[in-house]
Amino acid sequence: DTEVTQTPKHLVMGMTNKKSLKCEQHMGHRAMYWYKQKAKKPPELMFVYSYEKLSINESVPSRFSPECPNSSLLNLHLHALQPEDSALYLCASSQVPSGYYNEQFFGPGTRLTVL
Amino acid sequence: DAKTTQPTSMDCAEGRAANLPCNHSTISGNEYVYWYRQIHSQGPQYIIHGLKNNETNEMASLIITEDRKSSTLILPHATLRDTAVYYCIVFGNEKLTFGTGTRLTIIP
Numbered sequence: 522d523t524e525v526t527q528t529p530k531h532l533v534m535g536m537t538n539k540k541s542l543k544c545e546q547h548m549g550h551r552a553m554y555w556y557k558q559k560a561k562k563p564p565e566l567m568f569v570y571s572y573e574k575l576s577i578n579e580s581v582p583s584r585f586s587p588e589c590p591n592s593s594l595l596n597l598h599l600h601a602l603q604p605e606d607s608a609l610y611l612c613a614s615s616q617v618p619s620g621y622y623n624e625q626f627f628g629p630g631t632r633l634t635v636l
Numbered sequence: 637d638a639k640t641t642q643p644t645s646m647d648c649a650e651g652r653a654a655n656l657p658c659n660h661s662t663i664s665g666n667e668y669v670y671w672y673r674q675i676h677s678q679g680p681q682y683i684i685h686g687l688k689n690n691e692t693n694e695m696a697s698l699i700i701t702e703d704r705k706s707s708t709l710i711l712p713h714a715t716l717r718d719t720a721v722y723y724c725i726v727f728g729n730e731k732l733t734f735g736t737g738t739r740l741t742i743i744p
Contacts, residue, residue, distance in 0.1 A: 563721075563723065563734035566731055611680070613679070618730045623685075626682070627679030630678075
Protein backbone atom coordinates (compact mmCIF):
# COMPACT_ATOMS: atom_id res chain seq x y z
CA ASP A 522 0.00 0.00 0.00
CA THR A 523 1.74 3.15 -1.22
CA GLU A 524 -1.16 5.50 -0.72
CA VAL A 525 -1.74 8.54 1.42
CA THR A 526 -5.43 9.13 2.00
CA GLN A 527 -7.03 12.43 2.98
CA THR A 528 -10.53 13.15 4.17
CA PRO A 529 -12.68 14.97 3.39
CA LYS A 530 -12.02 15.70 -0.30
CA HIS A 531 -13.91 18.98 -0.07
CA LEU A 532 -14.82 21.12 2.94
CA VAL A 533 -16.81 24.33 3.19
CA MET A 534 -16.79 26.07 6.54
CA GLY A 535 -17.75 29.35 8.08
CA MET A 536 -15.32 31.56 9.92
CA THR A 537 -16.70 30.52 13.31
CA ASN A 538 -16.66 26.77 12.65
CA LYS A 539 -14.22 24.20 13.98
CA LYS A 540 -13.30 21.38 11.62
CA SER A 541 -10.53 18.85 11.15
CA LEU A 542 -8.67 17.45 8.18
CA LYS A 543 -7.43 13.88 8.37
CA CYS A 544 -4.51 12.14 6.71
CA GLU A 545 -3.53 8.48 6.91
CA GLN A 546 -0.70 6.31 5.61
CA HIS A 547 0.15 2.65 6.19
CA MET A 548 3.62 2.57 4.69
CA GLY A 549 5.42 2.67 8.01
CA HIS A 550 6.67 6.17 7.27
CA ARG A 551 7.99 8.13 10.24
CA ALA A 552 7.73 11.64 8.79
CA MET A 553 4.48 13.37 7.86
CA TYR A 554 3.83 16.80 6.42
CA TRP A 555 1.11 19.38 5.86
CA TYR A 556 1.30 21.72 2.88
CA LYS A 557 -0.99 24.51 1.74
CA GLN A 558 -1.45 25.29 -1.95
CA LYS A 559 -3.25 28.36 -3.26
CA ALA A 560 -4.54 28.40 -6.82
CA LYS A 561 -1.79 28.56 -9.47
CA LYS A 562 0.93 28.62 -6.78
CA PRO A 563 3.36 25.92 -5.64
CA PRO A 564 2.73 24.00 -2.40
CA GLU A 565 4.02 25.69 0.75
CA LEU A 566 5.19 23.68 3.73
CA MET A 567 3.24 24.26 6.94
CA PHE A 568 4.29 21.55 9.40
CA VAL A 569 6.64 18.57 9.66
CA TYR A 570 6.17 15.70 12.09
CA SER A 571 9.19 13.52 12.67
CA TYR A 572 8.67 10.32 14.68
CA GLU A 573 5.30 11.68 15.86
CA LYS A 574 6.81 14.88 17.19
CA LEU A 575 6.38 18.32 15.65
CA SER A 576 9.78 19.24 14.26
CA ILE A 577 8.98 22.17 11.96
CA ASN A 578 6.27 24.84 12.16
CA GLU A 579 6.69 27.34 9.33
CA SER A 580 5.26 30.22 11.39
CA VAL A 581 1.72 29.03 10.72
CA PRO A 582 -1.06 31.01 12.50
CA SER A 583 -2.44 29.30 15.61
CA ARG A 584 -5.86 28.90 13.99
CA PHE A 585 -4.21 25.86 12.35
CA SER A 586 -3.37 23.19 14.92
CA PRO A 587 -1.68 19.97 13.84
CA GLU A 588 -1.85 16.70 15.70
CA CYS A 589 -0.13 13.36 15.17
CA PRO A 590 -1.98 10.77 17.32
CA ASN A 591 0.18 7.90 16.05
CA SER A 592 2.66 7.11 13.31
CA SER A 593 -0.07 6.48 10.71
CA LEU A 594 -2.35 9.45 11.34
CA LEU A 595 -2.02 13.18 10.97
CA ASN A 596 -4.76 15.70 11.70
CA LEU A 597 -5.07 19.39 11.05
CA HIS A 598 -7.55 21.14 13.32
CA LEU A 599 -9.06 24.32 11.97
CA HIS A 600 -10.65 27.08 14.02
CA ALA A 601 -11.70 30.65 13.27
CA LEU A 602 -10.31 30.56 9.74
CA GLN A 603 -10.36 33.47 7.34
CA PRO A 604 -11.53 33.46 3.71
CA GLU A 605 -7.89 33.82 2.61
CA ASP A 606 -7.21 30.39 4.16
CA SER A 607 -9.22 28.82 1.34
CA ALA A 608 -6.79 26.52 -0.46
CA LEU A 609 -5.87 22.92 -1.24
CA TYR A 610 -4.37 21.29 1.85
CA LEU A 611 -1.97 18.49 1.03
CA CYS A 612 -0.65 15.82 3.33
CA ALA A 613 2.51 13.87 2.58
CA SER A 614 4.64 11.20 4.23
CA SER A 615 8.17 9.91 3.82
CA GLN A 616 10.21 7.04 5.19
CA VAL A 617 12.38 9.37 7.24
CA PRO A 618 12.43 13.17 7.54
CA SER A 619 15.75 13.87 5.86
CA GLY A 620 18.52 12.46 3.77
CA TYR A 621 18.44 10.07 0.85
CA TYR A 622 15.15 8.33 1.59
CA ASN A 623 12.99 11.44 1.69
CA GLU A 624 10.79 10.57 -1.27
CA GLN A 625 7.50 12.12 -0.18
CA PHE A 626 4.20 10.51 -1.05
CA PHE A 627 1.39 13.03 -1.36
CA GLY A 628 -2.31 12.58 -0.80
CA PRO A 629 -4.89 14.04 -3.19
CA GLY A 630 -5.58 16.96 -0.88
CA THR A 631 -8.59 18.53 0.79
CA ARG A 632 -10.02 21.52 -1.00
CA LEU A 633 -11.08 23.95 1.70
CA THR A 634 -13.40 26.90 1.19
CA VAL A 635 -13.89 29.36 4.03
CA LEU A 636 -16.99 31.55 3.74
CA ASP B 637 17.89 25.31 1.29
CA ALA B 638 19.31 26.46 -2.04
CA LYS B 639 17.00 28.12 -4.53
CA THR B 640 16.30 26.76 -8.00
CA THR B 641 15.60 28.45 -11.32
CA GLN B 642 13.47 26.78 -13.99
CA PRO B 643 11.89 27.96 -17.24
CA THR B 644 8.28 28.97 -16.73
CA SER B 645 6.95 26.79 -19.51
CA MET B 646 8.01 24.35 -22.22
CA ASP B 647 6.34 22.40 -25.00
CA CYS B 648 7.38 18.97 -26.26
CA ALA B 649 6.02 16.82 -29.07
CA GLU B 650 4.45 13.53 -28.06
CA GLY B 651 6.90 10.65 -28.39
CA ARG B 652 9.96 12.89 -28.20
CA ALA B 653 12.28 13.28 -25.23
CA ALA B 654 11.43 16.13 -22.89
CA ASN B 655 14.48 17.79 -21.34
CA LEU B 656 13.72 20.04 -18.39
CA PRO B 657 16.60 22.17 -17.10
CA CYS B 658 17.15 23.46 -13.59
CA ASN B 659 19.78 25.77 -12.14
CA HIS B 660 20.78 25.43 -8.50
CA SER B 661 24.06 27.29 -8.31
CA THR B 662 24.05 27.68 -4.49
CA ILE B 663 23.54 23.99 -3.73
CA SER B 664 25.72 22.72 -0.90
CA GLY B 665 27.52 19.41 -0.64
CA ASN B 666 24.93 17.54 1.41
CA GLU B 667 21.85 18.72 -0.48
CA TYR B 668 19.97 16.51 -2.91
CA VAL B 669 18.23 17.43 -6.15
CA TYR B 670 14.65 16.18 -6.19
CA TRP B 671 12.12 16.33 -8.99
CA TYR B 672 8.38 16.19 -8.49
CA ARG B 673 5.50 16.84 -10.84
CA GLN B 674 1.94 17.91 -10.27
CA ILE B 675 -0.77 17.03 -12.70
CA HIS B 676 -3.73 19.39 -12.55
CA SER B 677 -5.76 19.08 -9.33
CA GLN B 678 -3.71 16.18 -7.98
CA GLY B 679 -1.09 15.95 -5.25
CA PRO B 680 2.55 16.21 -6.33
CA GLN B 681 4.20 13.00 -7.49
CA TYR B 682 7.82 12.08 -6.83
CA ILE B 683 9.83 11.43 -9.99
CA ILE B 684 13.52 11.01 -9.16
CA HIS B 685 16.34 12.39 -7.04
CA GLY B 686 20.12 12.38 -6.89
CA LEU B 687 23.14 13.73 -5.09
CA LYS B 688 25.92 13.88 -7.64
CA ASN B 689 25.66 10.84 -9.89
CA ASN B 690 23.26 10.55 -12.78
CA GLU B 691 20.18 8.53 -11.93
CA THR B 692 17.61 6.63 -13.94
CA ASN B 693 14.36 4.97 -13.00
CA GLU B 694 11.27 3.77 -14.83
CA MET B 695 9.92 7.30 -15.16
CA ALA B 696 12.90 9.48 -16.01
CA SER B 697 16.61 10.16 -16.00
CA LEU B 698 18.37 12.83 -13.97
CA ILE B 699 21.60 14.33 -15.23
CA ILE B 700 23.53 16.41 -12.68
CA THR B 701 26.52 18.45 -13.85
CA GLU B 702 29.89 17.72 -12.30
CA ASP B 703 29.89 21.01 -10.36
CA ARG B 704 26.31 20.23 -9.25
CA LYS B 705 25.15 23.72 -10.15
CA SER B 706 22.54 22.51 -12.61
CA SER B 707 20.60 19.43 -13.60
CA THR B 708 18.32 18.16 -16.35
CA LEU B 709 15.32 15.91 -16.02
CA ILE B 710 14.75 13.75 -19.08
CA LEU B 711 11.44 12.08 -19.89
CA PRO B 712 12.58 9.76 -22.69
CA HIS B 713 9.30 9.32 -24.62
CA ALA B 714 6.81 11.96 -23.57
CA THR B 715 3.12 11.12 -23.63
CA LEU B 716 0.08 13.36 -23.21
CA ARG B 717 -0.18 12.15 -19.60
CA ASP B 718 3.17 13.82 -18.88
CA THR B 719 1.56 17.26 -19.20
CA ALA B 720 2.10 18.75 -15.72
CA VAL B 721 4.05 21.28 -13.67
CA TYR B 722 7.53 19.94 -12.94
CA TYR B 723 9.31 21.09 -9.80
CA CYS B 724 13.05 20.92 -9.28
CA ILE B 725 13.83 21.11 -5.56
CA VAL B 726 17.06 21.22 -3.61
CA PHE B 727 16.48 19.31 -0.41
CA GLY B 728 18.60 19.34 2.71
CA ASN B 729 16.99 19.77 6.07
CA GLU B 730 13.58 18.14 6.26
CA LYS B 731 12.02 20.95 4.22
CA LEU B 732 10.87 20.48 0.65
CA THR B 733 10.64 24.03 -0.72
CA PHE B 734 8.79 24.15 -4.03
CA GLY B 735 9.70 26.85 -6.55
CA THR B 736 7.41 27.98 -9.32
CA GLY B 737 8.28 25.01 -11.55
CA THR B 738 8.07 24.45 -15.30
CA ARG B 739 4.71 23.92 -16.92
CA LEU B 740 5.37 21.19 -19.50
CA THR B 741 2.80 20.74 -22.24
CA ILE B 742 2.99 17.68 -24.46
CA ILE B 743 1.72 18.45 -27.95
CA PRO B 744 -0.02 15.64 -29.91
